[in-house]
Amino acid sequence: MKNIKIIEVKSEIGAGTRGASLGVDAIKIAALDFMSNFFVHFPTEAIETENKLLFEPIESPYAKRIKGTVNMYERISKSVCETVKANWFPVLLSGDHSTAGATIAGLKMAHPKAKLGVIWIDAHADLHTPYTTPSGNMHGMPLATAIAEDNLDCKVHDLDENTAGLWNALKNIGKISPKVLPEDIVFISLRDYEKEEDYLIKQYGMKVITTNEVRRKGPENISRSVFRYLSDCDYIYVSFDVDSLDASISRGTGTPVSNGLREREAEDLIAKFMQHRKICCFEITEVNPTLDRENLMAEIAFNILQRSVNVLMMN
Numbered sequence: 001m002k003n004i005k006i007i008e009v010k011s012e013i014g015a016g017t018r019g020a021s022l023g024v025d026a027i028k029i030a031a032l033d034f035m036s037n038f039f040v041h042f043p044t045e046a047i048e049t050e051n052k053l054l055f056e057p058i059e060s061p062y063a064k065r066i067k068g069t070v071n072m073y074e075r076i077s078k079s080v081c082e083t084v085k086a087n088w089f090p091v092l093l094s095g096d097h098s099t100a101g102a103t104i105a106g107l108k109m110a111h112p113k114a115k116l117g118v119i120w121i122d123a124h125a126d127l128h129t130p131y132t133t134p135s136g137n138m139h140g141m142p143l144a145t146a147i148a149e150d151n152l153d154c155k156v157h158d159l160d161e162n163t164a165g166l167w168n169a170l171k172n173i174g175k176i177s178p179k180v181l182p183e184d185i186v187f188i189s190l191r192d193y194e195k196e197e198d199y200l201i202k203q204y205g206m207k208v209i210t211t212n213e214v215r216r217k218g219p220e221n222i223s224r225s226v227f228r229y230l231s232d233c234d235y236i237y238v239s240f241d242v243d244s245l246d247a248s249i250s251r252g253t254g255t256p257v258s259n260g261l262r263e264r265e266a267e268d269l270i271a272k273f274m275q276h277r278k279i280c281c282f283e284i285t286e287v288n289p290t291l292d293r294e295n296l297m298a299e300i301a302f303n304i305l306q307r308s309v310n311v312l313m314m315n
Contacts, residue, residue, distance in 0.1 A: 002312050005088040006044040007079055011072055013053050013065040014098025014138035015286075017254035021051055021095040023287030026252075026298035027305065033295070038306055042091075045083075047075050049095075060163040063130040069138045070166055073102040073145075073173045080106025081174075084280065089312060091305070092283040096254075097126060100239050101142035101170065103283055107237055108179040111280075117184045117233030118146070119226060119273060121266070122241035123257040125193040125201065130167050131155040132196040139286075143185065144200075145170045148178035154196040182206050184233055186226050188214065188269070189244040192257045211259055214269060223272035235280040238273050240266070242286050242301055252297025253286045267304050274311040282308055 012021040031038045050068030058064050076092075080103055083090045092103055108116055120126070120143065128140040129151050144151065148171040159167070171177050182204035189211045193201075201208065207229055214222055230236055243253045246260035261269075273279060287301050 002089040002315070003087060004042050004091055004309060004312065005083050006039070006042050007076070007083065007090050007092045008044060008046045009049070009072070009076060009092060009094035009099050010046070011049045011051060011099055012095040013050050013068045013072070015096035015254050016135055016137045017288065017291070018054070019288040019290030020254060020286055021049065022289050023095055023298065024093045026287055026289035026295055027093060027284070027302050030295055030299040030302035033299070034302065036306065045079060047072070047079060060130070060136070060160070060166070062133055062136050062157045062159060063138060063163050063167060064136045066138060066163060066166045066170070069098055070169050072099050073105060073170055076102035077106035077109055077173050080281070081109040084110035090281045091309060092281070094283060094285045096139040097122070097241050097285045098138035098142055100283060100285065101145035102173065103239070103281060104146045104179050104237060105173045105176070107235065107281055108176050109174040111235055112176060114234035115184065115232055116180050117186070117230040117236040118180055119186050119188065119236060119238045121188045121239065121244045121270070123189060123192045123243045123260060124241070124255065125187065125190055125197040127197040127200050128194070130159055130163055131157055133157070134194060146178065146180045147182045149200060151196060151200055154199050184230060186229060189261050191259055192255070211261055214261060214265055219265070219269040219272045222269060223276070226273070227276055227278070233278065236276070236278045237281045237283070238270065238279060239283045239285065240270060240304065242284070242297055245300065249300065250297060252292025253288050254291065263300050263303070267307055270304055270308050271311045274308045275315050277315070282312070
């Protein structure tokens with residue numbers, strides 16, 4: 001039976017829309033509305049945030065609040081690493097997706113010699129860099145930090161020395177770079193990404209499983225093919241961005257996109273993943289209750305969280 005620890009990251013400095021820092025509490029309120037005492041059962045650690053930077057001028061237009069992101073990476077990677085080394089299974093509830101790069105760093109720091117795989121359930125590839133970003137928002141860059149990629153072939157911006165140095169610091173958190181090989185990442189329900197990200201996906205032959213493929217083959221077959229594809233990996237991290245769900249049900253997130261997963265499809269698929277012995281960490285991210293009606297997004301996220309953790313504990 002896995003010992004589960006919840007790590008709360010109420011950070012939203014990486015997002016372009018305000019409100020994701022409230023997502024963790026929205027999920028807890030959903031639990032209360034369902035009369036669930038889920039959050040009573042597990043030890044919880046809350047990571048100190050840098051959200052005060054939201055009230056300060058932006059220094060780096062192509063990597064907004066990157067100084068705070070570096071601080072978040074250091075705190076989160078340390079927490080995840082210590083959690084894993086103490087034989088706990090980390091379940092992260094995070095505000096914006098930028099900090100997922102720190103989660104990956106912490107897993108790699110705990111297992112420096114192991115091969116790490118990533119299942120990225122998300123409408124977006126999050127493979128931008130400060131050299132290619134259309135927005136400057138750090139939540140579009142976590143996987144680029146994990147694979148230590150600048151993507152200079154598609155460069156559209158010149159960086160000042162300070163931004164370049166901070167970006168290099170992000171890629172080298174834990175003094176291990178890269179943390180993950182591009183071919184050890186599986187995208188699920190990916191459908192909204194730019195040509196610069198497409199360039200990397202094609203260059204590295206990264207695996208993409210579409211929403212239609214999930215629907216056609218079903219969760220059992222998809223999970224089997226994913227684990228076959230990642231069979232060389234020693235540990236696998238699952239990151240679930242709620243915008244992987246269809247825009248009709250994912251209003252409560254900063255960047256909803258149509259043609260996404262249905263709630264049951266996502267829930268069944270993640271539950272299948274959680275049955276596998278190599279899964280070492282699970283993260284839910286980008287719930288933004290300020291954009292929602294009647295806390296629906298958080299309720300869906302809580303249902304997925306609760307079922308996933310139940311499956312983890314049974315395996």
